[in-house]
Amino acid sequence: MKKRILGNGLEVSAVGLGCMGLSQSYPPFPEKSECIAFLRRAVEMGQTFFDTSEVYGVYANEELVGEALEPVRDQVKIATKFGWDIHDGKSWGLDSRPQTIRKAVEGSLRRLRTDHIDLYYQHRVDPNVPIEEVAGTIKELHDEGKVLHFGLSEAGADTIRRAHAVFPVTAVQSEYSLWYRNLENEIIPLLEELGIGLVPFSPLGKGFLTGKVTKDATFANNDIRHTIPRFNDPENLAKNQALAEAVKAFADEKMLSPAQVSLAWLLHRKPWIVPIPGTKSPCRLQENMSAAYIDFSDEDMARLTEISDSNTVYGGRYAPEMEKMTGR
DSSP, X not given: OOEEEETTTEEEESSOEEOGGGTSSSSOOOOHHHHHHHHHHHHHTTOOEEEOOTTTXXXXXXXXXXXXXXXXXXXXXXXXXXXXXEETTEEEEEOOOHHHHHHHHHHHHHHTTSSOBSEEEESSOOTTSOHHHHHHHHHHHHHTTSBSOEEEESOOHHHHHHHHHHSOEEEEEEEOBTTBOTTTTTHHHHHHHHTXXXXXXXXXXXXXXXXXXXXXXXXXXXXXXXXXXXXXXXHHHHHHHHHHHHHHHHHHHHTOOHHHHHHHHHHHHOTTBOOOOBOSOHHHHHHHHGGGGOOOOHHHHHHHHHHHHHSOOOSOXXXXXXXXXXXX
């Protein structure tokens, strides 16, 4: 598998694997034994970059990833996230106080069955805790050998710059794809300036860019798309089909899948971008990883970008309460 470098030296597979959907947000969820077999098969296929969080399934996803990857821990890089007030089996909101971070890292290390976390993200910026205090705590954990690299998720430009001044930020994780490009004006130039990698989540538009989400699609109550205006409003969903159809037409012309095209577009944008699509299928994983080997010309990239530019996306990417936690 091709590799890429994030930030100040974190080498990972060019396309990573988002593990959240194995435990939450995208039902149905496979049996634990199936998930473990899938994750181990992913390593055999060359996957080295696995993304999880303490809040996914409230600890369940970390436990799953830890058990699956324990036998091959020296072959992989694991990213997880902190920043939540978790008790009584539920997340009650944001909490990035130093004492909470220290409690979180010990729990994640235990569940992941490891003595270090390769990339530790603040999952969402906590407005009640100065980012300098958060970065300073991660620096201490780095000095103790528990955290190798520091990341931020869905952070705003000022926060990224302030955090990086205290302790180098290796990667920023945010949504970025052919149907969500709001990072391009401010965040991506800043990351290039500071030498920080970008890890796009939902690089396939939560499945939309694969062409499999029809205008008549409905979603279960425990499916995250049930809460998202781009998906849960039939009018928005119908209007957005134009983008998916245009991407599919381009893919058909190139004898590729829409997923491969969408991921290859991201990979060609910058050499320090590493998307983390989620899947539960080895076949889909292979399809996603193969995007790293697609060679687009400048003309191909211009056409795809024009497809994105010319197809308005209707509806918010999050429910309002979730959107409020981004860009801080």
